[in-house]
Amino acid sequence: MAMQPHSKKRVCYYYDSDIGNYYYGQGHPMKPHRIRMTHNLLLNYGLYRKMEIYRPHKATADEMTKFHSDDYIRFLRSIRPDNMSEYNKQMQRFNVGEDCPVFDGLYEFCQLSAGGSVAAAVKLNKQASEICINWGGGLHHAKKSEASGFCYVNDIVLGILELLKYHQRVLYIDIDVHHGDGVEEAFYTTDRVMTVSFHKYGEYFPGTGDLRDIGAGKGKYYAVNIPLRDGMDDESYESIFVPIISKVMETFQPSAVVLQCGADSLTGDRLGCFNLTVRGHGRCVELVKRFGLPFLLVGGGGYTIRNVSRCWTYETSVALGVEIANELPYNDYFEYFGPDFKLHISPSNMSNQNTPEYLEKIKNRLFENLRMLPHAPGVQVQAIPEDAINDESEDEDKIDKDERLPQSEKRIAADGELSDSEDEGEGGGGGGGGGRRDNRSYRAPTRKRPRLDKDGAGGNKDDVKPEDSKDDTKSVNNLEEPKKDLTPNA
Amino acid sequence: MAANMYRVGDCVYFETSSTSPYQIRRIEELNKTSSGNVEAKVMCFYRRRDLPNPLIQLADKHQMAQSEDSPVAMKLKKICLKTPIGEEQAAQAVLDPAIVAMEEESCELPVADGLVPKQRHQAKHRELFLSRHVETLPATHIRGKCTVTLLNETESLLSYLNKDDAFFYCLVFDPSQKTLLADKGEIRVGSRYQTEVTNLLKEGEEDTRKSEELETLVWTPEHGLTDRQIDQFLVVSRSVGTFARALDCSSSVKQPSLHMSAAAASRDITLFHAMDTLHKSGYSIESALSSLVPASGPVLCRDEMEEWSASEANLFEEALDKYGKDFADIRQDFLPWKTLKNLVEYYYMWKTTDRYVQQKRVKAVEAESKLKQVYIPNYNKPNPALLPTNNGNSNGKGTVLNGGTNGTPAMAPTLCASCQVTNSNQWYSWGPQHLQYRLCGPCWQYWKKYGGLKACLARRRRKWYAARVPRARRTCCPRRIAHIAALSSSCVPTWRGTWPRLTAAARARAPS
Ligand SMILES: [Zn+2]
Numbered sequence A: 001m002a003m004q005p006h007s008k009k010r011v012c013y014y015y016d017s018d019i020g021n022y023y024y025g026q027g028h029p030m031k032p033h034r035i036r037m038t039h040n041l042l043l044n045y046g047l048y049r050k051m052e053i054y055r056p057h058k059a060t061a062d063e064m065t066k067f068h069s070d071d072y073i074r075f076l077r078s079i080r081p082d083n084m085s086e087y088n089k090q091m092q093r094f095n096v097g098e099d100c101p102v103f104d105g106l107y108e109f110c111q112l113s114a115g116g117s118v119a120a121a122v123k124l125n126k127q128a129s130e131i132c133i134n135w136g137g138g139l140h141h142a143k144k145s146e147a148s149g150f151c152y153v154n155d156i157v158l159g160i161l162e163l164l165k166y167h168q169r170v171l172y173i174d175i176d177v178h179h180g181d182g183v184e185e186a187f188y189t190t191d192r193v194m195t196v197s198f199h200k201y202g203e204y205f206p207g208t209g210d211l212r213d214i215g216a217g218k219g220k221y222y223a224v225n226i227p228l229r230d231g232m233d234d235e236s237y238e239s240i241f242v243p244i245i246s247k248v249m250e251t252f253q254p255s256a257v258v259l260q261c262g263a264d265s266l267t268g269d270r271l272g273c274f275n276l277t278v279r280g281h282g283r284c285v286e287l288v289k290r291f292g293l294p295f296l297l298v299g300g301g302g303y304t305i306r307n308v309s310r311c312w313t314y315e316t317s318v319a320l321g322v323e324i325a326n327e328l329p330y331n332d333y334f335e336y337f338g339p340d341f342k343l344h345i346s347p348s349n350m351s352n353q354n355t356p357e358y359l360e361k362i363k364n365r366l367f368e369n370l371r372m373l374p375h376a377p378g379v380q381v382q383a384i385p386e387d388a389i390n391d392e393s394e395d396e397d398k399i400d401k402d403e404r405l406p407q408s409e410k411r412i413a414a415d416g417e418l419s420d421s422e423d424e425g426e427g428g429g430g431g432g433g434g435g436r437r438d439n440r441s442y443r444a445p446t447r448k449r450p451r452l453d454k455d456g457a458g459g460n461k462d463d464v465k466p467e468d469s470k471d472d473t474k475s476v477n478n479l480e481e482p483k484k485d486l487t488p489n490a
Numbered sequence B: 001m002a003a004n005m006y007r008v009g010d011c012v013y014f015e016t017s018s019t020s021p022y023q024i025r026r027i028e029e030l031n032k033t034s035s036g037n038v039e040a041k042v043m044c045f046y047r048r049r050d051l052p053n054p055l056i057q058l059a060d061k062h063q064m065a066q067s068e069d070s071p072v073a074m075k076l077k078k079i080c081l082k083t084p085i086g087e088e089q090a091a092q093a094v095l096d097p098a099i100v101a102m103e104e105e106s107c108e109l110p111v112a113d114g115l116v117p118k119q120r121h122q123a124k125h126r127e128l129f130l131s132r133h134v135e136t137l138p139a140t141h142i143r144g145k146c147t148v149t150l151l152n153e154t155e156s157l158l159s160y161l162n163k164d165d166a167f168f169y170c171l172v173f174d175p176s177q178k179t180l181l182a183d184k185g186e187i188r189v190g191s192r193y194q195t196e197v198t199n200l201l202k203e204g205e206e207d208t209r210k211s212e213e214l215e216t217l218v219w220t221p222e223h224g225l226t227d228r229q230i231d232q233f234l235v236v237s238r239s240v241g242t243f244a245r246a247l248d249c250s251s252s253v254k255q256p257s258l259h260m261s262a263a264a265a266s267r268d269i270t271l272f273h274a275m276d277t278l279h280k281s282g283y284s285i286e287s288a289l290s291s292l293v294p295a296s297g298p299v300l301c302r303d304e305m306e307e308w309s310a311s312e313a314n315l316f317e318e319a320l321d322k323y324g325k326d327f328a329d330i331r332q333d334f335l336p337w338k339t340l341k342n343l344v345e346y347y348y349m350w351k352t353t354d355r356y357v358q359q360k361r362v363k364a365v366e367a368e369s370k371l372k373q374v375y376i377p378n379y380n381k382p383n384p385a386l387l388p389t390n391n392g393n394s395n396g397k398g399t400v401l402n403g404g405t406n407g408t409p410a411m412a413p414t415l416c417a418s419c420q421v422t423n424s425n426q427w428y429s430w431g432p433q434h435l436q437y438r439l440c441g442p443c444w445q446y447w448k449k450y451g452g453l454k455a456c457l458a459r460r461r462r463k464w465y466a467a468r469v470p471r472a473r474r475t476c477c478p479r480r481i482a483h484i485a486a487l488s489s490s491c492v493p494t495w496r497g498t499w500p501r502l503t504a505a506a507r508a509r510a511p512s
């Protein structure tokens, strides 16, 4: 047999096998290892073989200074654990040392993270891919001349700058539990990038992201902040995510989207305070994907690493439009996922301080702001294209666990979850398949929409073409599809 | 059951004194002590009454100074200023004249927030001040849950009043410096902060970016192979790996059984190598197969887990014990022939082993003292301020028994000092004993939770006072009234510990 039988999204995935060995330091919650754990899950779920896999180049200083200041990048390039003492003053100035420590290979780590997002953006620009994924990216706190919140180089800003060569308007969405302040600040005064961040606000890092922060100058109304409280669950999240994103799509009409998938908004995160499950988090990916725009997915926060890798694995499957089993496949880090060894996790019993009334009021206020945007002519409603996400034939895509040789010696009794002891919070329990939520169907209606298809099957003449996307007025696409609200299908 | 289960992160009432209002705390940690009790490490919220007066005025001023387009600032401004300035505030000697002027001026503002005076009065009881002050309290002093949320401009204060046990905060109080801070970062504007925005490529302008320079393809799904074929190839790769281990002396020592060799050959490194081989062979199984078995012998892929000898593993564990996860130190003093990357990779694999799990069990016993939640049953003991009921006379209509003659304490004057009802199932003694103030049950509960009297104080109390206190004893009237009001603020806690400055770095450990 030759081609894949279905018109699926062409997904490009960026990964460097070195990434997992960068180490922020003892007790530091940021663990690049989670990206490797994700990678190994993807391999053993059989998702790896369905994507284009790229090793990214190491972004050069030249590329990084497209956003960052020269002296800051020069500093990052020079600083090492063994010469730190010579850089006291600069370390202070660039906020490197505490939350953002100097560690072995720091600069290379930044190069790989940024290199992936830049390469991915270029890929999208060339129309060589519909969805690009860089779980090593998403470092949304990094500022022009300052490290912040475990982030040094802002790969997202660099990626968006690349997209802006071909796209008049780029939408940035951030579902990390923390405010995406680095990206927001970088584009605070432009109307070509809209930043939309959903985050915990109030007595929380980084302290920005108030409802009233809406952008400045030409960028006024192009920063959208959704301040949330502890305990956001899947249902609440969707209830605010769907209307906001639909309205943003309708009013801003971007021609490319970047989604930061920080997984610290998951239940039981060591630093987070939300109560999302992997499904609820992945739902955002699914919803954004449905708009059918060139789509860049990046990582971000996420400090209970077994759940981070669960989440990004699931989201990769969502991007691919492939269903995967709840039973985790065996892999080098299998023991991390005990005691249940399932993909999906259950929410905790924490209370949700975001009442429907609160969310409603936030939503209405944001709608008022979005109404201030100049409307692109001739288009009223942003359609939410139905997605073929779950239409694929079952047998082909059900990816079974790789039936490897028995590994009994290495397996440990399921008597406790494996965690990074002091490094990892215990929350979440990390699993529990069979819960009610796990049975929920996210199956889309069976009607399939014709879409851009690299194999020529069912290409839609009105879908965005590279030439079109350069043109402001034509950049609005796939609005011709049957109108459908971005509401849950089930 | 769930209501009595207190989790880390919950905001709760703590009773540290039976006669004072509850303290509002957020549980940061729950620790089991050696004696079996549970201690809660908590973060303190302060009520308005806990703050020095000048600060309260500053807080209100801050709200006023907030941008005019903030409805909440407006709302708060009205609330704070339209409430009659308490006697205790009037008694405050040192006032910033500017603030006074501002207040007087603002007092003229019409009330447009839709709150009646009583609601405005009560809204003050719902305002808290966040602090970074942490203390330790016995968990048994927990008296119930409450919620504390950052006031959002879209919210009406009424929404808090309409909900029991709901509080809001706007500002952060530093009890040692006696300062208030707004917990808000800012997005900075200027060329030092924003990026230059790339222009759209012009018609015919060349994009200098070449994907070939930015990435290396290591796998494509356009391979023409079926899943089955790939799976088969993976099995073959593992078989080759197993055979390679049989031929390799060092391996056969490590994996004495065929079974173990096969398990070792099934690790991800072999699979990744197999995929790479397929890709490099242009997805021809045949050619991939031949590169698995070059002239030099069958391919053997070993990761750190397998690479390390038993003695190295022992050294590592010993080092881990000594240095924790400071891999640079471990490398330097224990395993200098390894690279840092070797150590990190090994460490994450080692965590899947039985040896780690054993170690973890030991740690788990230690960690047992850290609890995620604790069950505290409802507190049923009567408060010492509860007055004994006089056989069915608990509602003692209008009966006023003034000071007993033979030394028996005065019977409750059964008029609530707050709401002035005369009818209640329970009466509580409130305030200094000699003043014989009484609160009805609901008003007592309100006082404990919200730290104030339910009813609008000043006028009522004056009236009540006038009615209850014989003219002859009224000589110190204004001061006495001030005293009553001050009862509400007499319980300013003492500060312990140090006060971390509110800087970006000092905020909760931060994240991406
Ligand atoms: Zn009363």
Ligand SMILES: [Zn+2]
Residues within 6 Å of the ligand: A176, A177, A178, A262, A264, A300, A301, A302, B511, B512
């Ligand atoms: Zn985060």
